Amino acid sequence: MAGRAAAILGMLVLAHVAAAQFTQQGGKLVGSGAVGPAHQGYSVALSAHGNTAIVTGYGDDAFAGAAWVFTRGEGVWSQEGSKLVGADATGVARFGKSVAVSADGNTAIVSGPYDDANTGAAWLFTRSNGVWSQQGSKLVGTGAVGNAEQGWSAAISADGATAIVGGAFDNSNTGAAWVYTLAGGVWSQQGGKLVGTGAAGGAAQGYSVAISADGNTAILGGVADNSFAGAVWVFTRSAGVWSQQGGKLVGSDAVGAAFQGYSVAVSADGNTAIVGGYGDNATTGAAWVFTRSAGVWSQQGSKLVGSDAAGDAAQGWSVAISANGNAAAVGGPSDNFNAGAAWLYTRSAGAWSQQGGKLAGTGAVGAANQGAVAISADGTTVIAGGSYDDAKAGAAWVFVTPGCAPPVIAVQPQGRTILSGETATLSVTAAGTPALTYQWYQGDAGDTSAPVGADASTFTTPPLIATTSFWVRVSNACGAADSAAATITLGRRARRHLRRAT
Template sequence: MPLIFRPLGTLLLSATLGLALTACGGSEASGPEVPAGFTVGYGVKTYSFGWNASANATRYELFEDPDGAVGPQPEVQIGGTIGSTSYAHSVASQLLHERVNASYRVRACDASGCGAWTAALVPDLAKAIGYFKASNSGETEGYGASVALSADGSTLAVGAPGEASKAIGVEGAQADNSVPGAGAVYVFTRSASGWRQQAYLKASNTRTIPIPAPYPASMGRALFGTSVSLSADGNTLAVGAPGEASNARGINGDQNNTQAPGAGAVYVFQRTGDTTWAQQAYVKADNTVAATTYRLDVQGYYYLNSAHFGSGVSLSADGRQLAVIAPRASEEALSAGSPTVFARAAYVFSLQDAAWRQQAYVSTPHASGFGSAWNVDSSIAMAADGRTVALRSWPDEDLLVLANDGGTWKQQARLPLPGVRMRGFVVPSTALAADGNTLAVSTADSALVFVRNQGAWTEQAALRPSARRDEYLTLALSNDGNTLAVSTWADASGATGIQGDRADTSVPDAGAVHLYQRSSAAWTQRAYLKASNTNQGDRFGRSVALSGDGRTLAVGATGEDSKATSIQGDQSDNSSADITPGMEPYSSYGAVYLY
């Protein structure tokens, strides 16, 4: 028999392959048999793996091949040594799109070694999307009109400005529906055991607001929950109620009178002991009108001198600085037969010696005309240190950047924005990174990103998630400014979940969120996100929030139609579809999704 010679490299390769097969459960594997019945269940950003016991097995090993949106990654063991036939694996530390195509396999082991692997299992990522509903879900409540996340993503606040309970304060009776448009906020928290609703918050002066004839009672909605903002630790929460009716001024004034419907208020809540919420302050403008002036116009019913203070709120990271916008502040007396002259105004408050005080009032240029609160810009953003604030001017729609210079608030920059149009219920959006040096703002067809260097602002990127100019854009930034969520809540794709078909146009106003990430100065789209139960008119993306660490994304869909309650309920129910089409933000029950 002739001798056969092989190159040394070939021999080494053969040996390496043999070792690899043994290590990965190939033909040379020893140990118990392959576990049967390898399955996966789902929770909020959680997989629950299970399998049948293998004879004589003393432990199990579960491995993840995390190949995600950024490309191949090495397989890793998760869960350490597992002594049971199940394991709950949380992916809370990543955005869900980072686990696209991730696969899992398990093997049984005993004292002699480990057996062969199960076949790789690829979970349905869409089933791990969090689905949050109100505990008292009801029609036309606009649940999801506003959302906020703590820095680590473990606290979520959701506003429902159309909620109708007459409850007052914290944990009141939820079943009553006698005060439409009173509004509510729901607080959810994540722990090792999963997500749960922690609090149900109402205004301290929930009541029916009398409106004089012939004006409709709907003008008396307080709309508590129109805007929400959380401190970094999630322990301080600001809630805006732009329809609130007291004519009080300053902090903790008389909240019981109803002389000024639409004046607006902000309520500050504090959490202590990680679980207990209480109202800390009732905040009003220092120039609240003494009484609301009404006018009947051919286009509808309007308040004329109601500021809608609280339409937008933003807290600093430590929860001790608060920025509030009043998009329709009136600075001139009403002339008979003439429109009121309006000024979009920003108020800054500071918590000093356990008491809130107004620190600054900044008015933007005047504009005349009529219109409802939903037709004006109510977005305001504050940097983490509370020393930079961004908002829009009116009527030119420039972007104003205000900076605290030695205790005095001054205009640092005025950035012209191309293509801004006020359309229907569009509320343009503004977002700031924690250091205040990255600023994102929506226009008619794009999200513009500006960066600040030594006090000078320049445009870094113009991101256009859609070819349409009539998309409605809402924005959120991570603390480092490197992750940007841009919603297009008129998106018409019928896709569900993650990385679906963007070209589809079969489901009008379903909504979508586009996730961008920055490396150096370059922005790249990383994900195209849809609801797990996409339906027409859901307006997924009506609100968006990113955790400070950029690892959790919350998305509100005020038109979502399921009657489910609480967390991970029945998404398939669509029985309340299109209750009041076009009535943003109160078109249906609403939902919030977590990625």
């Protein structure tokens, strides 16, 4: 029954996404503390639930670069902490060329391909109680040939324990990618660099990278392959060893030098990939979808081209895909004289179709070049970055499905009395636009010391030796609701009174 209910919920989520046009949520996001024209929005990332966004600006502080974190609470976005910068960068790193974030939003990777005279590097950051800090030293892969510009692209697995970093200019533009894994709080390179076979010329592999939720499938885009026709390569990991899966992938209906592989994204299970090629058809641009079945990849349908573009939009400059692979976003920064826009697509029964009109954020100043995109796991939240907004200060815009109902708690968690050392199971019933997420906290309503693993509608406490209260926050893309506190009281064991025989 649980599997059937999950499947029905998934279909309802997809139906909701497919039936509704996205609308902008709040004003544009601009991080504080920028120095000079920061180009905020050059790269963007969203956590799985869509409540944490990272916006980078590689131009900050004379191209040293920076990243800004924003969080959403009850439908309102606010900056979380100060801007992030790599503590051990060497020279003008252009930190923020690429960014990715784990599913829970607590681990981020930010790259800087110009670090140390174009050697390039990537940095990891983690969040604890709302505070971000760098995790270890910058990552620089071994085996590079020449100035690889490692960090031209970067991606991270859902659990934040596997990262991939592309170096598009390694070995005279052959390109490569490096994989890193986390163990005991320390990152280390896993195996040698990845280079796909079958390239035609200097393909610039690693110009874009993507990785599946479990970290076992990686996609490398090679934008310059075959005189900029472009291609992508797939690698899989088994027992810690990486190997290429099949030949390179090239969309079949490209027109001219399409630059396929300029951007890539992959679904959580690694079975659906989307590939952007902004040069297709004289920079009209397009995106291609590929699916995997029994280890074999094939193109799914025709290329995706937004129907309402204004001019040569360069669609495919950026792409993103939902966790289940049924919703995708495609950015085109050159649309409408460089105002930029994003297009949303959904898949039903293996067929892709455009969802509503293109998205363009309001409040832009000048030609913003809105074109960097990311999408939440459930496909209900999209962020678009425009790095040229307001004289290159840059900004980002968030879009959500309209008519989104914030959570409403129908049945509150109930307190009870237990014996010392026992556990108690609490539950909450809530309504609202799916998908709903849950987080339980210990203490009175408003306290935020979260019990480990308490992220479902039902929560079993640890063994209690004192009276304790718990409450839950239920969230979705458009808001949150906090329950009342449920107090678990400790009672005394009943005593048996024996009458002495006379």
